[in-house]
Amino acid sequence: MFKVAVIGASGLLGRALVDELAQQAGWRVVATAFSRPGRNTVALDIRDARAVEQFVEREVPDALVIAAAERRPDVCEHNPALARALNVDAVRTLAAAAKRRGAWTLSISTDYVFDGAHPPYRHDSAPAPLNAYGHSKLEGERALAESTDLGCVLRLPLLYGPIVAWAESAVTSLVPAIAASASREGNAAAMDAWAIRYPTFTPDVAFAIRQMLERHARGDAIRGIVQWSGDEPMNKYEIAVRLAEALQLDAQLTPQHTPTDATPRPHNCHLASDRLAALGIGRRTPFDVAIRQVLAAFPWRGEAAA
Known part of the structure; x- marks a missing residue:
């Protein structure tokens, strides 16, 4: 049994990911949510470090995907403390707890870590965020790298997909x-x-994440920074x-x-997706x-x- 914890499963990307992973034979998905917990989700406030540690100790996932974040640029600009709590501190806590259990951590980041002046941007291009949201997500990337050597950042652009509003x-x-x-x-x-912008379909992202998880399940985990983007x-x-x-x-x-x-x-x-594409990962609808x-x-x- 391969167990994946999806943190932030009630969100736009989280729901698509749970739907994708639930189709995999021999996999078990543990979904968490904060503002919209449902019947099949575990209520978890990722700002509560002790609750996070207890969750990881209890569930012992093989992999953990962090899809929860404060993603609204205007909110981040006016409430940097909230942005830091969700986009930086929570990533650090989750990644550290996962490392103690030997779990691979995938953290979702953004194209807003770049200033947009010299596209396309590779995974190793120098970041230069323009706003508080981009700064917080860049700090979150660094928090992951500092907290675990079994982790990966996936940068994504503007997302769209099945919605509830x-x-x-x-x-x-x-x-x-x-x-x-x-x-x-x-x-x-x-x-x-x-x-x-490069609108990117959440079921396509979920498909790519599932492929990344499959590599980890085979003992060939992807580490560092990767990117995926629509091409229109x-x-x-x-x-x-x-x-x-x-x-x-x-x-x-x-x-x-x-x-x-x-x-x-x-x-x-524009995010260059060549690192994942070279591994045969991804699709674009x-x-x-x-x-x-x-x-x-x-x-x-x-x-x-x-």
Whole structure:
């Protein structure tokens, strides 16, 4: 029996990962959640070091995947203590507890560890975060490296996938404004056309993580830093256009060609995925195919403009 603990299993990526791993014969998944614990999850506050240690001692996983984080840049900017507690200190506690039990730890990081000025970025490119979120995730990467020699960081860009609310992803969060702009009384919705993003489908990420876990199960664990990314560059305006097409809405959209976010964001943090690709790891579902799967599974009509 190969046991995997998924920390933050109620989130956008965590749910996709649990769904992927649950299909593996001979594997057992222990899922944890904090804000949305469910019937098949263990309630765990990763800021509670003692609770984390007791969880790892009790479950004795072979591998631990940290998908929990404070990922909202504006929240990190205004509450750096919370960002540090979740993105740095908790990673250190989890990785140290896993090391004591000989478990491999995979920690999820972000393309925001880079400033976006000189893409593409390799796994060994020099980080230069622009905001508190990027700084906290970079510190979390270092905390993992300092806490275990049996660990790996997986950097990811903008994620989207099956949702329980529009706001779960910066991709689907655009839908209410798109729908409102298409209504009879609607005004044009302004959409950022400056920052270049690489939307990445969470089931594809879960597939890649499962492949990484399989290598660990065979005694060939990946260590250090790896990256995975979708390969279709687009700004939020272009994402919105494709969402409107998928939803068959005649949306009124206006591109904004200068940054408008209060918290600084990088221009283009394209992550090179060559290290995982060289190992035969990963897959990419075309955006137009994947987003239609997401929208088909979520009852949007009548609610999107609410």
